[in-house]
Every structure is written in structure tokens, then in C-alpha cells.
Amino acid sequence: MRGEIAVVGIGEVDLFESKGRSPAGLMAEASRLAVADAGLKMTDIDGLFTASSVYYTPSLTFAEYAGLNPRYSDSTVVGGASFEAHVGHAAAAIRAGLCDYALITYGSTQRSDRGKLVSQAEWLPYEQPYAMIHPISPMGLIAHRHMHQFGTTSEQLAHVAVSARSWALRNPQAPYRTPLTVDEVLSSPVISSPLHKLDCCLVTDGGAAVVLCSADRARDLPKPPVYVLGFGEAANHRNISAMPDLTTTRATESARRAYQMAGLRPTDIDVANVYDAFTISLLILLEDLGFVPKGEGGPFVESGAIAPGGSVALNPNGGGLSYSHPGMLGLFLLTEAVRQLRGEAGERQVGGATTALAHGMGLTLGAHATVILGTEDTR
Amino acid sequence: MSTARPIPTLRGEERAYFDRARARELVYQRCRACGAGQWYPRVVCQTCQSVDLELIAASGRGVIHSFTTLYRAGHPSRTADVPYTVVLVDLVEGVRVFGELVDADPADIRIGLPVVVDFQDLGELTVPVFRPSNGEKNAR
Numbered sequence: 001m002r003g004e005i006a007v008v009g010i011g012e013v014d015l016f017e018s019k020g021r022s023p024a025g026l027m028a029e030a031s032r033l034a035v036a037d038a039g040l041k042m043t044d045i046d047g048l049f050t051a052s053s054v055y056y057t058p059s060l061t062f063a064e065y066a067g068l069n070p071r072y073s074d075s076t077v078v079g080g081a082s083f084e085a086h087v088g089h090a091a092a093a094i095r096a097g098l099c100d101y102a103l104i105t106y107g108s109t110q111r112s113d114r115g116k117l118v119s120q121a122e123w124l125p126y127e128q129p130y131a132m133i134h135p136i137s138p139m140g141l142i143a144h145r146h147m148h149q150f151g152t153t154s155e156q157l158a159h160v161a162v163s164a165r166s167w168a169l170r171n172p173q174a175p176y177r178t179p180l181t182v183d184e185v186l187s188s189p190v191i192s193s194p195l196h197k198l199d200c201c202l203v204t205d206g207g208a209a210v211v212l213c214s215a216d217r218a219r220d221l222p223k224p225p226v227y228v229l230g231f232g233e234a235a236n237h238r239n240i241s242a243m244p245d246l247t248t249t250r251a252t253e254s255a256r257r258a259y260q261m262a263g264l265r266p267t268d269i270d271v272a273n274v275y276d277a278f279t280i281s282l283l284i285l286l287e288d289l290g291f292v293p294k295g296e297g298g299p300f301v302e303s304g305a306i307a308p309g310g311s312v313a314l315n316p317n318g319g320g321l322s323y324s325h326p327g328m329l330g331l332f333l334l335t336e337a338v339r340q341l342r343g344e345a346g347e348r349q350v351g352g353a354t355t356a357l358a359h360g361m362g363l364t365l366g367a368h369a370t371v372i373l374g375t376e377d378t379r
Numbered sequence: 380m381s382t383a384r385p386i387p388t389l390r391g392e393e394r395a396y397f398d399r400a401r402a403r404e405l406v407y408q409r410c411r412a413c414g415a416g417q418w419y420p421r422v423v424c425q426t427c428q429s430v431d432l433e434l435i436a437a438s439g440r441g442v443i444h445s446f447t448t449l450y451r452a453g454h455p456s457r458t459a460d461v462p463y464t465v466v467l468v469d470l471v472e473g474v475r476v477f478g479e480l481v482d483a484d485p486a487d488i489r490i491g492l493p494v495v496v497d498f499q500d501l502g503e504l505t506v507p508v509f510r511p512s513n514g515e516k517n518a519r
Contacts (some may be wrong), residue, residue: 125387126396126419129506130479131454132447132465140447141467148445148490193448193485241419241467241477246445 002261003379005091006218006225009038009211010335015324016175018109018205023054024065026107026207031066034209039222040101045211047072047099049090050106051082053327062105072099078235079362080275082106083330084369088231090212100213104334107207108326114203124239133192135277136200138240138364140192143280145246147194149295152283154194156298158185160279161198161321163307168318170308170348175202176322185279199279201319206326208335215379226341227379229355230264230372232257237366247295251288251359251368258357258370259290266290269372270353271340272312273333275361276319286312289359289370316340316348330360334371341375354378382456384501392420395434401505404436405496407474418474439496440512441470448485468494468509482510 011033013026021029027050035042048070052058059073072093076085083104090102146152162182168174180198188197218225234250237243259265266289274289276282283297291312292300306314317336320329337356339345354375361368389397396419399406407418412429423430444467452458464480480488481497494509
């Protein structure tokens with residue numbers, strides 16, 4: 001599969017607050033932009049991949065809304081990792097001849113919906129009666145365990161949020177335009193210990209879409225193709241009480257599969273786009289993806305390693321912590337990876353980037369999908 | 380204003396767990412075929428797929444594997460309860476269970492703290508909770 005499939009179009013819309021668009025409307029606008037970016041027409045799209053937390057049958061809902069007639073559709077929902085999973089599923093479908101041009105799309109009005117019932121989350125009956133805050137309380141359980149095992153501190157976690165904001169200041173579309181300090185993170189209210197409000201991602205609206213096709217078809221399209229070099233999936237739990245190990249996830253497995261297919265190692269990755277719903281989940285994923293040994297994430301982020309100028313160019317757009325997090329972040333990791341590999345990232349451009357990783361995480365570090373992308377030179 | 384705690388819709392094997400909790404028992408499963416323990420109860424063994432599973436009352440004793448204290452309620456029914464703490468507990472029987480820690484000052488809560496089960500009636504549902512075991516003082 002390595003190098004046989006390419007991302008040829010991307011689109012994003014209303015990344016902080018929806019301008020009067022429904023979730024399906026955000027998907028439609030982002031899709032229109034992505035298809036135009038690819039130099040295609042909506043009628044070319046014959047494969048549809050989407051996930052949602054508001055639509056029960058999202059690919060059906062969106063096909064109807066946008067007037068699509070896909071011959072292949074996939075509504076795989078594994079939380080925020082869904083869209084990285086869709087890349088692998090779309091690549092397989094294209095290779096099998098089941099579709100030619102695959103559209104992956106997502107839209108959410110989570111910010112505008114605030115305070116209203118927006119989630120279809122099914123609760124485990126053995127957890128629901130205690131009324132924890134999902135997903136913050138499970139992340140609190142995970143954070144305390146990481147602190148216990150490895151000596152990680154709240155100050156170190158705060159550096160994750162501070163680094164994300166430093167990157168976001170280079171992104172004119174990011175919503176907050178002032179630097180963040182460790183003290184500000186630590187003095188924000190504790191929501192579910194040890195996690196503060198500013199250990200948590202933004203709550204935004206937003207829509208995104210990407211278009212994929214075979215490398216052969218990609219050659220005829222206007223933008224430089226960004227090739228899928230590696231892909232891997234893994235999952236370990238749905239509910240926090242069933243998480244086998246609170247501090248090591250099966251991102252280790254999804255990443256191993258992706259690196260192996262790509263023939264690359266973590267040190268070969270020029271831009272890392274890693275799901276940062278919480279400071280602690282990002283820290284654990286940095287370890288599990290091989291950017292730092294297990295247990296050493298705290299000192300690593302404290303040293304400035306993930307801030308601009310550090311050893312890992314991480315989430316240059318500001319990520320879920322400081323750019324946009326409309327319920328599920330996965331697709332926005334892919335759009336940024338593609339922008340970086342096309343050299344379209346403006347002030348935050350990572351110079352000469354030829355390889356990028358996008359790692360999606362679902363729910364409470366329960367589902368994982370890793371995608372490695374590369375330019376023509378890396379194919 | 381009092382709001383009811385969130386009560387799950389119980390389906391199939393889920394009901395037996397809460398029936399036993401109503402009878403003041405915290406139950407887990409042991410597989411008669413391979414001996415593996417599991418919580419929560421399922422209709423097949425996660426380890427060997429056997430359906431020959433036994434629902435066993437646990438001692439209710441264990442240690443805190445991890446905890447988080449909520450300073451914002453996770454449901455309107457719990458607004459007056461903050462701060463409250465949910466825990467993962469490693470039972471001496473070798474299974475990990477989820478619950479709430481009661482009768483503990485947040486400042487005293489730590490991983491490894493010995494706890495013992497108790498039960499709370501939430502209207503139609505009884506749920507297991509844990510309290511610090513403090514030697515024999517709170518032993519049941």
C-alpha cells in the first residue's frame with residue numbers, strides 16, 4: 001500500500017464558531033472546498049467516509065444532505081481516531097477498486113451547542129451512576145497513575161498547553177492571540193484532579209474534509225500529491241474501567257504498524273500531528289509513538305522539546321489545545337499534515353518537511369490510528 | 380431542587396450485577412474453564428471464550444489503583460456533592476473495578492490506599508462504593 005494512495009485535496013471551515021451552519025452544513029462546505037482544492041467535482045466522489053457524534057448514520061445522512069451517490073461508504077466511529085482509520089479504509093477500498101475518489105469529512109457545532117445535549121455516548125452501566133465527567137475524569141485517573149509511576153508533575157503537563165499556544169501564535173486562524181504561562185494553566189480551576197481547565201482542549205465548532213485517490217489519478221490533479229506511506233490501527237478499550245494499562249496504550253501497536261509500512265522511524269518524522277485532547281493524553285502518546293521513552297515525557301516537554309524550535313515539530317497549527325477541537329480532532333491533524341507537506345503553512349511552516357505523522361486517538365486513549373504521509377521525494 | 384442520579388437502562392446480564400449489589404454483594408466473574416477473573420460480568424470469558432462463568436461475591440477489599448476528584452459535577456444531580464472522587468480499585472481477587480470513594484478527605488487520597496466496599500442506594504439502583512479501610516475499624 002505504501003505510496004499507492006495520495007491525499008489530493010483538503011478543506012476546513014468555521015474552526016471556532018459556526019457561521020450559521022449545521023454539522024452537516026459544515027461537512028458540506030468543507031467537502032466543497034476540499035473537492036475544489038483537488039481540482040475535482042462533487043460528482044467525481046464515489047467513496048464516502050465519515051463519523052459523527054450527532055448523526056447515528058453519518059455517511060447516509062451526509063450523502064443525502066450533499067446529494068452524493070457513493071458506491072462505497074464507511075461510517076466507522078472510533079471517536080476522534082475515526083478519520084485516521086478512514087484513511088486506511090479508504091486506501092484499501094481504492095486499491096480494491098471499490099471507489100476511485102474517496103472523501104473523508106466531519107463537522108460539529110459543539111461550541112454553539114454548549115449546554116445542550118449533543119452526545120450520543122452510550123454509558124457503561126457500571127460507570128454511569130457515579131456521574132463522572134466524560135472524558136475528563138478518565139483522563140484524571142490516567143494522569144494520577146502516570147504521576148504515581150513516573151513522577152510526572154502538573155507543571156510538566158502545563159508545558160504541553162504552553163507549547164501548543166506558542167505554536168498557535170504563528171497561526172493567524174488560531175483563536176487566542178496571547179502567550180500562555182505555566183502559572184496560568186496551574187491557576188485555572190481544577191475540573192477533575194489533577195487536570196485543570198487549561199489541561200483540556202478547546203471546545204469549538206468546525207468542519208474539515210480530505211480527498212484521496214490512487215497515485216496514478218493524483219498525477220493529473222493540480223496540487224502536489226501527499227502520499228500515504230504508512231498506516232496502522234489498534235484499540236484497547238471503550239470504558240476506562242476496562243483500560244488494560246492506564247499509562248501505556250496500544251498506540252504503540254498502531255504506530256509500529258505504520259512505521260513498518262512506511263519504512264521510517266520516529267526520528268525520520270519532520271512534522272508530528274498528535275491528538276491533544278488533554279495535556280496528559282498528548283504526553284502519553286508522545287511516549288507511545290516513540291518520540292520519547294516511556295515515563296520520560298514529563299521532563300521532555302518541560303525542556304521545550306515540543307515548543308517551536310524544539311526537537312519535535314508538534315502540532316504546528318496549535319492543535320486541539322490552542323487551534324480547534326470540534327468534538328473530534330482527527331481530521332484536523334490530517335489537514336495540517338498535508339498543508340505542511342505542501343509548504344502551505346505560512347509562518348508556522350516547518351522548513352523542508354517531507355514526512356508527517358498524524359495520530360488519532362479515540363475516547364479515553366481507547367482507539368488508535370496512525371497515518372504517515374510523505375511528499376513525492378519520500379515515495 | 381433534587382435531580383435523580385443517572386440510572387442506566389439494564390439489559391440482560393447487566394441486571395444480575397445490580398441485583399447482587401442490592402443484596403450488598405460486589406460481584407465479579409471467574410471462568411470455570413480457564414480460571415480467569417473478569418469485571419464487569421459478560422456472557423463469554425474474555426480470555427478463552429468459554430460461557431461457563433461463575434458470578435462470585437468479592438471480599439470487597441482492595442487498594443486504589445488510581446483516582447480523580449471532581450470539582451465540577453458530572454451530572455446536575457451531583458452539584459451539591461462536589462468535590463467527590465471516583466476510583467479504580469484493584470481487588471484482592473485480582474480484578475479491577477470502578478466506583479466512588481466516600482468518607483475520605485481529598486487531601487488523604489492516594490494510590491495504594493486500602494479500601495473496602497460499601498453500598499449506596501440510589502432509589503431503584505444500589506451501587507457499590509468504597510471507603511478507606513483504616514485497619515479493622517470499617518471492616519464489614
